[in-house]
Amino acid sequence: MKRYSGFKLLIVDDHEHNLFTLRTLVQQHMDVEIFEATSGQQALDIALGDQKIDLIILDIQMPEMDGFQTASILKVRKKSRDIPIIFLTAAFKTQEFQQKGYDVGAVDYLLKPIDDNQLINKISTYFRLIEKERELNTVLERKVAARTAELAQAKQHLENIIRHIGEALLVLNPEGTIIQANPTAYEMLAYEEGSLIGMQIGDVFEEEADEQAGAFMGTWLEALIRVGALKKIDARFIAKDDRRVPILFSRTAITDDNGEISDIICIAKDMTGYVREEPQHEPKTAGNLP
Structure with a gap:
């Protein structure tokens, strides 16, 4: 059964056949909305546009703006800085390039050729993490809303007491x-x-x-x-x-x-109206005069 309905995946590669292969693979296993970009600039336009992208799979070797440059820009923009980026490359395989990928903000660095199941498992892992985070945020938001309402009610109750x-x-x-x-x-x-x-x-x-x-x-x-x-x-x-x-x-x-x-x-x-009682003294009469 396909999962992750409602999630949005952006795949970036300057070769159309690579995009087709990746899109087909993902669609076989997941019910996600897929966006495609053939350049770094196009990827930026999509990620920084109206769509709320959940995960980006990014090729490195692209003309004009490579994957490292694209990732660096995404990570300094407020709207896209928290989007997980998975690098997927057949060219930059050395440890030095892998380290550079993590340095610019990638969460994973995968080398081609890659096993289809491994790639799908990687994508699923990040979608599950995002899903869990959203669930926790929803729970937290509900608790905050309930606590806020409780405090507002207590504040109103106290104000009513003070007022009356x-x-x-x-x-x-x-x-x-x-x-x-x-x-x-x-x-x-x-x-x-x-x-x-x-x-x-x-x-x-x-x-x-x-x-x-x-x-x-x-x-x-x-x-x-x-x-x-x-x-x-x-x-x-x-x-x-x-x-x-x-x-x-x-x-x-x-x-x-x-x-x-x-x-x-x-x-x-x-204390208006409260009268202090004065000590009572018996009136003096001729019979009890000294």
């Missing part, structure tokens, strides 16, 4: 510049979406103590480097209209492979 959580989320760089904010943060601070990006965190945030606010990023970075996270800090957001929004604040540092802080994640819960 009830707490404000701000992501800062180590200099305290806001590089990301979720919709809750914009709503809490009364800013238009996107307008927080590039602002300094100190423009929209103040801590309870003035000295903490004054040493804002320095204090943060020292603490974050030391413990990695600062949680449940009473603070205030400064809204666009200068309103002070009481918040319960947490800050977490993200470090890179060198242990340096790359991002600071800030999460704030709006």
